[in-house]
Structures are given as C-alpha cells and as structure tokens.
Amino acid sequence: MTRWPLPAPMAAALQQARMAADAGEVPIGAVIVKDGQIIAAAHNAPRAQCDPTAHAEILAIRAAAAALGNERLSNCELWVTLEPCPMCAGAIAHARIARLYYAASDPKGGAVEHGAQVFDHPQCLHAPQVYAGMGEAKAAALLRDFFQARR
Amino acid sequence: MTRWPLPAPMAAALQQARMAADAGEVPIGAVIVKDGQIIAAAHNAPRAQCDPTAHAEILAIRAAAAALGNERLSNCELWVTLEPCPMCAGAIAHARIARLYYAASDPKGGAVEHGAQVFDHPQCLHAPQVYAGMGEAKAAALLRDFFQARR
Numbered sequence: 001m002t003r004w005p006l007p008a009p010m011a012a013a014l015q016q017a018r019m020a021a022d023a024g025e026v027p028i029g030a031v032i033v034k035d036g037q038i039i040a041a042a043h044n045a046p047r048a049q050c051d052p053t054a055h056a057e058i059l060a061i062r063a064a065a066a067a068l069g070n071e072r073l074s075n076c077e078l079w080v081t082l083e084p085c086p087m088c089a090g091a092i093a094h095a096r097i098a099r100l101y102y103a104a105s106d107p108k109g110g111a112v113e114h115g116a117q118v119f120d121h122p123q124c125l126h127a128p129q130v131y132a133g134m135g136e137a138k139a140a141a142l143l144r145d146f147f148q149a150r151r
Numbered sequence: 152m153t154r155w156p157l158p159a160p161m162a163a164a165l166q167q168a169r170m171a172a173d174a175g176e177v178p179i180g181a182v183i184v185k186d187g188q189i190i191a192a193a194h195n196a197p198r199a200q201c202d203p204t205a206h207a208e209i210l211a212i213r214a215a216a217a218a219l220g221n222e223r224l225s226n227c228e229l230w231v232t233l234e235p236c237p238m239c240a241g242a243i244a245h246a247r248i249a250r251l252y253y254a255a256s257d258p259k260g261g262a263v264e265h266g267a268q269v270f271d272h273p274q275c276l277h278a279p280q281v282y283a284g285m286g287e288a289k290a291a292a293l294l295r296d297f298f299q300a301r302r
Contacts, residue, residue, distance in 0.1 A: 051213050052222045052245040053204070062202050071203045086269045087241025090262070094203040094238060108274060111241070115274035116267040118237045123259060123266035 009033050009079040010103060010135045016043040016056060017081045017142050023048060027142040030056035030080040032064040032073065032097075039076070040064035056080060057088035061095050072096045081139035083110030083132070089118035093126045100128040103139035160184050160230040161254060161286045167194040167207065168232045168293050174199060178293040181207035181231040183215040183224065183248075190227070191215035207231060208239035212246050223247045232290035234261030234283070240269035244277045251279040254290035 006014070009031050016029025020043035032040040042059035046052055057080050065071050077099040078092060083106040092100060102112070111118045112130060119127035157165070160182050167180025171194035183191040193210035197203055208231050216222050228250040229243060234257040243251060253263070262269045263281060270278035 046222045046245075050216050050220055050222050052216055052224070052247075053209055053213055053242050054222075058204055062204055065201050065203055069201055071197045071201050071205075073203070085241055085245075086237045086262070086267060086275075087239075087245060090236055090238025090241060090267075091204050094197075094236075096203075109276070111237070111267070111269075111274070115272040116237060116241075116262070116269050118262075118267050121266040123262070124237075125260070 006135050006138075007079075007101075009038060009077070010081075010101065012038055012041060013056075013079045013081050013103070014135060014138055014142070016041055017139065020044045020056070021142060021146050027146050028056045028080065028082045030060040030078060032060050033077040033079065034064070034068075034073070034075060039067055053087065055085065055088050057084055058091055061091055061097075065095065074098065077101065078128070081135065082106050082143070083112050083114065085109050086111040086116045086118055089116070092128055093118065093124055096126050097128045099131065101131045101134060103133070103135040104143070105132060105136070157286050157289075158230075160189060160228070161232075161252065163189055163192060164207075164230045164232050164254070165286060165289055165293070167192050168290065171195045171207070172293060172297050178297050179207045179231065179233045181211040181229060183211050184228040184230060185215070185219075185224070185226060190218055204238065206236065206239050208235055209242055212242050212248075216246065225249065228252060229279070232286065232293070233257050234263050234265065236260050237262040237267045237269055240267070243279060244269065244275055247277050248279045250282065252282045252285060254284070254286040255294070256283060256287070
C-alpha cells in the first residue's frame with residue numbers, strides 16, 4: 001500500500017510538536033508558509049517561557065511578523081497540528097492569515113469547529129480558509145502518548 | 152457634584168491607553184494587579200512591535216508572568232479599558248486571571264459579552280469573574296477621538 005505523503009509544512013509542524021514533547025511541553029507544533037517557503041516554525045512552550053500565551057501558533061505568528069516586518073501576514077498560511085484555541089484563532093484573524101491547515105480536531109479546547117467558533121461570528125474581521133484533517137492521526141497520537149506517559 | 156473616583160488600576164489602564172494614542176496605536180491600555188499592587192502595565196502596540204498579538208492585555212499578561220516566573224496568574228486581576236477580543240479573552244483563560252475589569256464594551260470586536268463569548272462555552276477551562284463599565288465614558292472617548300482624528 002502506498003500512503004500519500006504529508007505535505008511538507010504539516011510534516012514540519014509535526015516535527016515541531018515532537019520537539020515540544022521532548023522539552024516536556026504539550027506536543028503541538030506550527031509553521032507559517034509564504035510563497036511556498038516556511039518562514040517561521042515554533043512549538044508550544046508556555047512552561048519554558050513562563051508565558052501562558054506561548055502556544056505554537058502565537059509564537060509562529062510573532063516570528064513571521066517580525067521576519068516580514070509587518071503585523072499582517074496577508075498571503076501566508078498557518079499549518080498547525082491541533083485545532084486552534086480561542087486565543088490562537090483570534091490571533092490568526094488579527095494576523096490576516098489567508099489559509100489555516102490543522103491536523104487533529106480538538107473538541108475540548110478548539111475554537112474553529114468547536115466551542116467559541118471564533119471565525120463564525122460577524123465580529124470576526126477576517127476568517128481564513130480552513131482545511132482540517134491532514135496528519136490528524138499522527139498529531140493525535142503525539143498528544144495521546146504525551147498525556148499517557150504523564151499519568 | 153462629587154464624582155466617585157476611578158479605582159487606581161483603571162486610572163492606570165486609561166493612562167496606558169493615552170500613551171498608546173500618543174504613539175499612534177489604537178488607545179487601549181491594561182494593567183495586572185496582584186495583592187493590590189500593579190505588577191505589569193502595557194498598551195496596545197501591534198504597529199510599533201510588528202506583532203499582531205501585541206494587544207494591551209497580551210503584553211500585560213506576558214510581562215506579569217515573566218515578573219512572577221509563572222505561566223499562571225492565579226490570584227491576579229486584569230484591568231483593561233476595552234472589552235477583550237477572542238484572542239485576549241483566550242489568553243485571560245489560559246493565564247487563570249481571577250478577576251477581569253473592563254471599561255467600555257465593544258460590540259464590534261469584544262468576545263466577553265459579544266460575539267464569540269469565550270468564557271461562556273463548556274470548552275473554556277477557566278472563566279474569570281467579570282466586572283464591566285468602570286471608566287467606560289473615558290475609555291470610549293479616547294477611542295472615538297483617536298479614530299475621528301484619523302479620518
């Protein structure tokens with residue numbers, strides 16, 4: 001059987017998630033892509049950075065905006081291993097991310113297809129195109145293994 | 152007529168908002184209070200910092216967590232001049248802020264009593280106590296004057 005390979009940005013986001021787990025952080029990773037190139041990559045790091053906002057998406061968005069010298073990432077894609085929470089979905093809207101790709105859904109903490117559904121309110125000034133599910137089994141396995149090892 | 156004075160933290164948040172306006176940023180300010188002391192103060196600065204996440208609340212939360220060496224601000228209050236957006240409401244939940252005081256409501260971008268209503272979903276792991284309206288006329292006037300001057 002041939003399995004279709006994961007797109008390179010999702011593979012890179014999963015690699016970031018593995019780096020998070022190695023660092024004792026909840027394994028979630030994200031990359032920002034512009035013109036087909038990865039311009040920022042980050043993993044969840046609230047413990048190491050003593051920063052409750054240091055989710056993978058926030059760190060990747062901040063790094064990309066700094067790299068581009070622009071607070072708006074208008075033609076950029078965000079690839080992340082888990083459905084973004086309200087904070088990260090809000091940041092994606094503020095950053096004007098064009099396309100959002102996430103691997104696993106998150107019924108407990110997600111805010112795209114669950115809960116606050118941040119992009120679905122008229123107050124949301126910008127909603128990205130959303131593509132979900134690529135790499136979801138790998139992303140979910142990383143999280144499951146991480147939390148099982150901590151029990 | 153005697154007007155009841157604003158609590159010092161809201162006066163400090165309004166001062167931060169004025170500093171934002173002076174810097175050409177949308178005038179919103181925030182402070183974090185722990186044990187009656189202001190431990191962090193910040194204003195909206197996405198342009199200056201090239202960072203779409205650099206809202207007053209996010210910057211104040213990051214500064215307070217760094218100052219305390221803890222990603223959780225469990226016994227802290229956040230005072231802010233405008234109803235938080237989804238990103239900032241999410242950050243407030245992640246930071247475990249105990250009490251949220253905001254001045255003006257924001258029907259367009261707010262996510263506490265409007266839109267995504269982040270704290271009202273079962274997915275929200277922590278909701279602060281919320282107190283709204285103190286200083287709302289001053290906070291709203293700062294925003295109105297700022298946007299009128301830019302037209």
